[in-house]
């Protein structure tokens with residue numbers, strides 16, 4: 633009974649004003665009413681096709697699909713989209729997808745998908761000033777001896793057991809200064825600590841003197857580079873090379889003492905210096 637009423641409404645739908653007034657009310661926006669002018673032609677065609685299905689089989693699918701009939705409303709909605717979708721999908725299932733997809737990515741640039749892609753060839757975003765930082769690499773990738781990265785600058789390949797992580801562990805575990813107590817070191821005395829002739833290599837940094845000998849095999853720049861600072865103030869060389877490196881933290885266990893003027897007494901320090909010769 634109700635089905636006939638619905639079918640009877642369908643032929644009345646072609647009148648544009650009635651059908652369109654009902655649609656926007658159920659819909660969200662009234663501006664869609666503009667489509668009514670174009671829909672004058674559409675409803676005649678689209679409705680004709682479903683009308684045939686509805687008239688002939690609107691009761692049949694309900695009975696076929698489910699006898700309880702609780703889904704009658706859904707079933708009535710389903711066939712309409714199926715009709716419109718069926719014709720294009722049936723045509724596109726075979727050949728359509730393959731040719732369309734490859735053409736777009738090969739062209740590349742203009743598509744939205746391409747703008748979302750990560751460039752495979754261009755430079756990656758800068759994540760920090762020391763791009764080739766040994767510290768950054770070593771923080772997670774060099775738990776033991778060998779360094780796994782190439783030498784973009786003048787870094788060397790450290791021998792096994794001498795990675796920055798190894799140094800961190802060693803420097804935490806022991807006093808590496810090589811002196812019994814903190815010393816007052818004169819510049820003339822610092823100059824003698826060149827790491828040669830059996831003497832340790834000392835270097836000063838901001839008024840403090842460090843024994844850099846234990847760190848030599850751990851220095852990513854090589855022993856030769858580090859030795860350039862031996863026997864003198866190494867701050868300038870250090871800052872010219874890697875100002876981001878924290879000298880004090882890395883060589884804290886190597887602290888010998890403080891640098892004092894030449895005329896300053898060496899009361900406590902003199903014996904220790906003599907003993908080391």
Ligand code: HEM
Pocket residue numbers: 762764765766767768785786787788835844851852853854857858859860861866869870873874877878879882883
């Ligand atoms: C004495 C204290 C020093 C410490 C604790 C120290 C520590 C380090 C560290 C951690 C690196 C790796 C840096 C990185 O890859 O980002 C490095 C590299 C290097 N260091 Fe030193 N260094 C010292 C002194 C010196 C001195 C006096 C020189 C002389 C110029 C020097 C020359 C170099 C060079 C050429 C590199 C390799 C280039 C680089 O990776 O940046 N270092 N040093």
